[in-house]
Amino acid sequence: MKIVATRLPGVLVFEPKVFGDERGFFVETFRQTWLQEAGIDQAFVQDNQSRSRRGVLRGLHYQLTNPQGKLVRAARGRVYDVAVDIRQGSPNFGQWVGVELDDVHHRQLWIPPGFAHGFCVLSEQAEFVYKCTSYYDAPSDSGVLWNDLDIGIQWPDVGVPFQLSAKDIAMPRLCDKAAETLPPYDSRP
Numbered sequence: 001m002k003i004v005a006t007r008l009p010g011v012l013v014f015e016p017k018v019f020g021d022e023r024g025f026f027v028e029t030f031r032q033t034w035l036q037e038a039g040i041d042q043a044f045v046q047d048n049q050s051r052s053r054r055g056v057l058r059g060l061h062y063q064l065t066n067p068q069g070k071l072v073r074a075a076r077g078r079v080y081d082v083a084v085d086i087r088q089g090s091p092n093f094g095q096w097v098g099v100e101l102d103d104v105h106h107r108q109l110w111i112p113p114g115f116a117h118g119f120c121v122l123s124e125q126a127e128f129v130y131k132c133t134s135y136y137d138a139p140s141d142s143g144v145l146w147n148d149l150d151i152g153i154q155w156p157d158v159g160v161p162f163q164l165s166a167k168d169i170a171m172p173r174l175c176d177k178a179a180e181t182l183p184p185y186d187s188r189p
């Protein structure tokens with residue numbers, strides 16, 4: 001497993017070794033030691049899975065209290081995954097990074113606590129699987145608008161119109177968020 005830095009400090013790509021043979025493939029999807037190797041002092045408490053069709057865009061989400069660090073991957077299909085640093089006072093505030101995740105290379109993205117996260121689906125269908133460092137807490141579920149011009153995420157052309165939940169369409173822009181509704185910079189790993 002290789003750990004690769006992205007242009008956004010704190011956001012890391014985990015590249016596992018994929019063993020392909022005539023039966024299919026084998027890949028290790030998680031080892032506790034990966035976190036130590038990456039210098040991440042966190043433990044996972046919740047695993048999630050979602051299924052989405054082409055064009056579905058989920059995000060940009062974060063949790064205000066007990067921010068969630070997330071280790072995400074596409075168990076099936078291909079997605080464009082995005083992390084945004086929205087930590088109040090961060091030198092990288094408002095900056096984003098996008099990485100393609102698929103069921104061929106099996107790359108995983110580490111999104112530290114305090115970052116907003118979202119993805120869109122590039123394949124006909126995708127199974128998105130992720131581990132979280134804090135439990136989901138509905139009252140502190142928060143978000144930022146996916147196409148906020150100030151963030152300027154370059155979402156790929158997926159060939160169909162994006163499909164978002166009503167909640168995600170109505171998310172506020174980063175500039176309209178009160179400081180107390182953003183995670184503090186010290187929530188970094």
Ligand SMILES: Cc1cn([C@H]2C[C@H](O)[C@@H](COP(=O)(O)OP(=O)(O)O[C@H]3O[C@@H](C)C(=O)[C@@H](O)[C@H]3O)O2)c(=O)[nH]c1=O
Pocket residue numbers: 048050058059060061062070117118119136165
């Ligand atoms: C995230 C989550 C949702 N739910 C419920 C709430 C709701 O009724 C239903 C669907 O929730 P959502 O619409 O928020 O699902 P979704 O849009 O897939 O939310 C996810 O998006 C990606 C981008 C993330 O980063 C995740 O952390 C999470 O926020 O599932 C849970 O019970 N536990 C959870 O951990």
